[in-house]
Amino acid sequence: MTLRNLAEQAPGLVGISGEADVEIRGLCADSRQADRLAGSAFFCVSGATFDGHAFARRAVDGGAAALIVERLLPEIDVPQAQVENVREAMAHMAGAFYGHPARKMRMLAVTGTKGKTTSSYLVKSVLEHMGLKCGLIGTIGKIIGDTVLTSNLTTPDPIDLHETLWRMEQEGVRAVVMEASAHALDMHRLDGIVFDAVAYTNLSQDHLDYFHTMENYAAAKKKLFLPSHARNCAFNADEETTVFMLEGIELPYVTYGIRSDCDIAARDIEISEDGVSFMLQLTGALETPIHLRLTGMFNVYNAMTAAALGMIVGARMEEIREGLEAVRVVPGRAEVLDTDTPFKVVLDYSHAPAALENILSMVRSFARNRVIALFGCGGDRDREKRPLMGEIGGRMADFSILTSDNARNEDPYAILETVEEGIRPTGGAYCVIEDRREAIRYALSMARDGDVVVLAGKGHETYQEVRGVKRPFDEKSIVAQLLREMRENTEA
DSSP states (O other): OBHHHHHTTSTTEEEEESOTTOBOOEEESOTTOHHHHTTEEEEOOBOSSOBGGGGHHHHHHTTOOEEEESSOOTTSOSOEEEESOHHHHHHHHHHHHTTOGGGGSEEEEEESSSSHHHHHHHHHHHHHHTTOOEEEESSSOEEETTEEEOOSSSSOOHHHHHHHHHHHHHTTOOEEEEEOOHHHHHTTTTTTOOBSEEEEOOOOSOOHHHHOSHHHHHHHHHGGGSTTTBSOEEEETTOTTHHHHHTTOOSOEEEEESSSOOSEEEEEEEEETTEEEEEEEETTSOEEEEEESSOSHHHHHHHHHHHHHHHHTTOOHHHHHHHHHHOOOBTTBSEEOOOOSSSEEEEEOOOSHHHHHHHHHHHHTTOSSOEEEEEOOOTTSOSTHHHHHHHHHHHHOSEEEEOOSOOBTSOHHHHHHHHHHHHGGGTOOEEEOOSHHHHHHHHHHHOOTTOEEEEESOTTOOEEEETTEEEEOOHHHHHHHHHHHHHHHHHO
C-alpha cells in the first residue's frame, strides 16, 4: 500500500509532502520497536508526556519510509503525511492497512467501570454456543480461539488492535468481543470500527488522574453509543448514570436490570458461595432458569449484560443459558483459589472503591467467620480514591492489611499513608505491611477456619511495578508457595 492510499483513509488530511507513492510495508508508533520500523509509516503521536515528533529522526534512522505528522518536519527528508490529529488518523489508517478486518466479523463491545472483563468472557461463551469461533480482546489479554496472547492495555492501540483483528479473521474467527475502555474512546483507538452491539454496565470513580472529573469520564464512555461506533446497544437500567447515556441516543437499544422496569430482567435470585441461580425473563414472558458457577450479585448483572448482547446478535435462549453456565471462572475476578485450607482465599482485580466494596460485600455473604482484606492503591493514578479505599476496608472487613499494589514511580509508603487517612476514622482493625509478599504471608498465617482472605488489586496480573520496574509477581503462585512453606514448617 502506498502512502497516498493510506493517507486518503485519514480524516483531517492536510496534505502530503514528498513522494506520495512510496510503498508502506508496515505501521509503527514507537521508535524503540526496531523490528517494525523498516519500510514503515511512523506515526508521530503527541501525548501528555512525550511528543512523537521528537522521535521522528530516530524512526527514520531505523528504517521508517514515511512519517504521519501534525506539523511538517522539513529537516527530515522523507515523505510526510500531515493530518489534523495523528491518533485519529492512525485508527483509520491501521484499519485500512490490515484490510478492515472488523468489517468481516461480528463485533461486540462492553464498556463500564466494573464488569467489562467478566461480561466479555460470558459473551464469548454465548457466541461460542451459537457455533461461532470467537476472539476476545481485553484486560486479561487477547484470546484467539483457545490461544491466549498478552496485552498491556485493556483496549490496544490501533496498530496492535487491527493487526490482532486481521490475525483473528485469518484464523477463522467469526465474532469478536472487546472491552472498550474510556481511555481508548477518548484517544480515538476505536475510531473507524462500528460494532454490531455494545453494552454499558456502570460508572463509578476511577481514572480521575486522566479525566479529572466524573463528567469527563462519563462523556468519554458515551462516545461508544454514537452511530459512528455502534448499531445496537444494551444498558443496565439499574445504573443511575444510564439516564445520561440515553440522552439523545439515536440507536435501537434494550435495557436489563433487577430492580427496574426493563426488557430483560433477573428474578428469584439465590446466591451461595458456589454460584448464583436466577430466572432470566424477557418482555413477553419468555423465561429460563440460569445457574451460574460465578457468585455475587455483580455477576448477575454481568450475566445479563452478556445475555442482552447475545439476544441482539440473534442467540437463542438455550444458547444463552448454556453459554452463561459454561463459564467456571474468570482469571482474577472473584476467583476462589484451590488452597486445601479450612479458610478460603479469593483473588480479585478490584482496584477501585466500588469494586472493592462489591467483592467484600460478596464474600461477607458466605464467610462463616472473618473477612480479611489485603489491598493497596496504584501509583501515578487517581489519588482521590485512596482514602475511599481505606474507608471501605475499615468499614467492611474484620481486618485489613494495607500493602503495595503497583506503586510505579511513587513512594509506596506515601501511597499507604493516604490510604490510612481513610481507614483510621472507621476504627476498623488494620496493619500496614508494605512488602506485598510478606503481607500475603501474614494474611495466610492469621487466617482461621471459616475465614475468607481477599487479595484485592492484582487479579490476573503476574507482575508488580515498583519504582518504574516491573518484576514477576503471580499471586496464585505466591499463595501456593507460602502455604507450602507454612506446611513444611509445621511438619518440621
